[in-house]
Amino acid sequence: MERCDAELGRLMSIFTNESKRYFDDVMETDTFEKLFHGIAVTLIREKQGAGDLVEDLSKIVYKQESGRFTKKMINHAISWLRSSHIIGYAGKSIDCDYLNIKENDRFYFLDVGIAHFFVARAGADEATIRGIVAENFVYLTLLRRISKDIAGNAPWFATYGKTKGELDFYVRSIVDYKNYGVEVKAGSHSGNTVTRLYQDGKIDYIYYLKGETCGGKADDGKILTVPIYLADRIAFDIGD
Incomplete structure (x- = not known):
């Protein structure tokens, strides 16, 4: 190293x-x-x-x-x-709205x-370095998929006015036209903002990309946990 x-x-x-x-x-x-x-x-x-x-x-x-x-x-x-x-x-989406983007x-x-x-x-x-490198890694995987199955000119993150919280990445699929929240964790924790966005109907599906997980599904397959090294393999066609 x-x-x-x-x-x-x-x-x-x-x-x-x-x-x-x-x-x-x-x-x-x-x-x-x-x-x-x-x-x-x-x-x-x-x-x-x-x-x-x-x-x-x-x-x-x-x-x-x-x-x-x-x-x-x-x-x-x-x-x-x-x-x-x-x-x-990366651009910023306000309240996970694909029409309200600050580039x-x-x-x-x-x-x-x-x-x-x-x-x-x-x-x-x-710990901070690990978190930033993990997020940067996912940014690069999403960047490679722009215009293939992800909308926009660059990856987006999102802010949520109700909670004043932030979502690591917000994806608008151009395959099934659903909204996906992507939360990156170097460890095994979950995010509060992405959960609230999902509960309020701002996003349709959640991907947790974690460093310490074997993966899993919840809420009828709408909440998915995936090892971060498989970030290139996650699908944005669940609602198709």
């Missing part, structure tokens, strides 16, 4: 150096290190109930650098990281090793 960690650090250093040729100002490539740290911090804060993560990211960079970087430079660097397949976005409202890393690398360096404890 230590050797892998060192190799990831070396690769990210190469990426930053190679990117310099595409920027007019060397200061712009210096934003990468700050952005990587900022993205990791926003993912950690999300676990503690933070709000707008994109806005939080800008505040982190501005605060650390006392205005050395302009908003234009930050946006330029973010766009470069996206086009270079380093980071990706580009959360960052994820497009590699779980890189996610672990930067979240660990931001100072997160082991």
Whole structure:
């Protein structure tokens, strides 16, 4: 693990150096290190109930650098990281409504090793790191299925106004046109928000993706528990 960690650090250093040729100002490539740290911090804060993560990211960079970087430079660097397949976005659905989506409202890393690398360096404890890496892993599995059996331009998470809670991922199937709630747990716990959304009829089915489970079904097969390593295999056609 230590050797892998060192190799990831070396690769990210190469990426930053190679990117310099595409920027007019060397200061712009210096934003990468700050952005990587900022993205990791926003993912950690999300676990503690933070709000707008994109806005939080800008505040982190501005605060650390006392205005050395302009908003234009930050946006330029973010766009470069996206086009270079380093980071990706998730949209936010309000109350699991597929017609009420706020696009580009959360960052994820497009590699779980890189996610672990930067979240660990931001100072997160082991339990937090496991949770973030697990969620990032599921994000990537859902991203690969966009337009195949999942609606949207990117995976969505959801907020629920009644409970002020949050659902890890909300899926609108384009196979059976049902709503699925996906809750990711590195351990064996369940989520309160996803249960309330299901009870209130906002979602039709629940998938619990857990690190410590052998799987199972409940409520006539509408609530399914699946080992997280099988995330690529879950189906969004139950109501078909």
